[in-house]
Amino acid sequence: MRGPVDLGNLGQTLMHEHLFVLSTEHVQNYGSDWWDEEAMVARAIEKLNAVYAKGIRTIVDPTVWGLGRDIPRMQRIAAETPVNIVVAAGLYVYEELPQQYAYRGPGLLIDIPEPMVTDFSRDITRGIGNTGVKAAFLKCALETPQPSPGIERIARAIARAHVETGAPITVHTSGPHQTGRIAVRIFREEGVDLSKVVIGHAGDSNDLDYLTELADAGVLLGMDRFGLDAFNPTPERVKTIAVMAARGYAGSMVLAHDANCFIDYFGAAHDAVRAAAPNWHYEHITDDVLPALLASGVTQEQIEEMMVANPVRYFTPAKGGAS
Ligand SMILES: [Zn+2]
Numbered sequence: 001m002r003g004p005v006d007l008g009n010l011g012q013t014l015m016h017e018h019l020f021v022l023s024t025e026h027v028q029n030y031g032s033d034w035w036d037e038e039a040m041v042a043r044a045i046e047k048l049n050a051v052y053a054k055g056i057r058t059i060v061d062p063t064v065w066g067l068g069r070d071i072p073r074m075q076r077i078a079a080e081t082p083v084n085i086v087v088a089a090g091l092y093v094y095e096e097l098p099q100q101y102a103y104r105g106p107g108l109l110i111d112i113p114e115p116m117v118t119d120f121s122r123d124i125t126r127g128i129g130n131t132g133v134k135a136a137f138l139k140c141a142l143e144t145p146q147p148s149p150g151i152e153r154i155a156r157a158i159a160r161a162h163v164e165t166g167a168p169i170t171v172h173t174s175g176p177h178q179t180g181r182i183a184v185r186i187f188r189e190e191g192v193d194l195s196k197v198v199i200g201h202a203g204d205s206n207d208l209d210y211l212t213e214l215a216d217a218g219v220l221l222g223m224d225r226f227g228l229d230a231f232n233p234t235p236e237r238v239k240t241i242a243v244m245a246a247r248g249y250a251g252s253m254v255l256a257h258d259a260n261c262f263i264d265y266f267g268a269a270h271d272a273v274r275a276a277a278p279n280w281h282y283e284h285i286t287d288d289v290l291p292a293l294l295a296s297g298v299t300q301e302q303i304e305e306m307m308v309a310n311p312v313r314y315f316t317p318a319k320g321g322a323s
Contacts, residue, residue: 001078001085001133005315010084011057013311016170016200016224016256017282018061019044019077019085021263022068034268041076044261048081051282058084058311059282060256062139062170062200066092068264071131086315089123090139090158091116092172097150105153116157117164124165136315138162141172142179142186152186159190166317168196170222175204175231184217193318194218198254204231206240215244215252220310224256226289227280234279238289241306242296250302254310255285 020040027035048059063069071087078085091098104110123135140158142151155171162169169192173179180199187197195218202211203223211221223241225231241253259281266273274280279288290303 001074001087004134005058005084005086005136007312007316009057010308010312010315012055012307013058013060013254014051014056014256014282014285015060015198015254015311015314016062016222016258017059018063018067018258018260018263019074020068020070021063021260021265022070023264024068024070026264027068031264034270035264037073040262041073044077045080047261047282048077048083048085051286052081052083054283054286056083056282056286058086060086060137060170060311062088062090062092062137062172064088064090064092064139065098066141069128071128071133075131075133086136087128087133088137088139088170089120089128089135089161089167091120091154092139092141093151093154094141094143095148095151097148097153101153102150114157114160116154117160120158120161121164124161124167135167137167138169139171140169142182143172143174143177145174145177145179147179147182155183155186156190159187159192162192162196163190166196168198168314170198170200172200173202175201178205178207178210180210180214180219184214184219188217195220196314196318198222198224198314201225201231201258203237203240206232206236208240208243211240211244212247212249215249219252220314221249221253222256223253223306225258226255227257227259227277227284229277229279234284234289234292238292238296241293242298245293245298245302250298250305251310253306254314255289255306257282257284259284
């Protein structure tokens with residue numbers, strides 16, 4: 001957010017957190033009862049400073065179009081906290097390509113080079129809009145067992161933007177549908193450096209064969225929804241990480257909560273819904289998960305790998321290039 005982060009200063013990193021998940025169009029039209037911009041900016045600053053006090057130095061935020069990326073708001077927050085906030089380029093949809101890309105592209109009504117590659121690469125090389133803030137990684141989603149042609153087109157555009165820019169990728173996947181396999185297949189076909197890919201939400205699965213297959217393909221496993229017990233309870237997530245670490249895969253895992261300061265999916269009921277998931281916040285890993293991992297036989301060195309070394313390796317350009 002404040003310019004390129006020195007990779008040596010990444011420090012303890014949460015690899016998948018959102019500041020806000022908030023549809024711009026929805027909040028502008030229907031948010032007057034439950035959205036208070038100033039209070040929410042203050043809430044984010046407070047939460048980031050609290051997690052900084054516990055040792056977290058960097059938050060990697062994959063909030064792209066479809067989740068409500070708002071760089072000017074993030075700049076206000078970044079100015080008031082020492083936490084590094086790393087932002088993303090890409091598109092988050094499960095089923096349908098937005099109309100803004102449906103008619104433009106190779107062989108389409110407006111026959112131009114893939115506009116998603118153009119847009120996402122520009123976010124990385126020149127900056128987002130006129131904010132001057134550069135995205136440092138790419139994000140897309142593969143949720144359904146059979147991606148639609150539009151969803152596959154997005155994934156391939158993300159892959160090509162990676163090949164063009166060298167920026168790493170985080171892909172939302174479904175643990176139950178094991179769509180990490182689809183991500184690996186598509187990215188491999190597109191010549192992606194799989195060591196620069198995080199399979200997001202891999203940690204929703206406790207299927208060791210699935211996780212091992214992905215890790216052996218060279219990707220990083222996003223063990224990144226701590227506190228979302230409805231998808232997989234913390235004790236199960238901890239057990240799975242401990243087994244994988246014991247089998248030599250600490251170098252293949254990164255940690256996070258997929259938390260946020262506010263998500264508009266629940267509207268005015270936000271705080272009540274949040275009360276039902278009391279550990280879904282930025283501090284659960286530091287407070288509860290790391291002690292539980294240590295108690296399960298994971299070593300301090302393996303924790304450092306997952307929280308510091310693996311993020312640094314992921315963001316380090318493969319061959320020279322800008323950081
Ligand atoms: Zn997320």
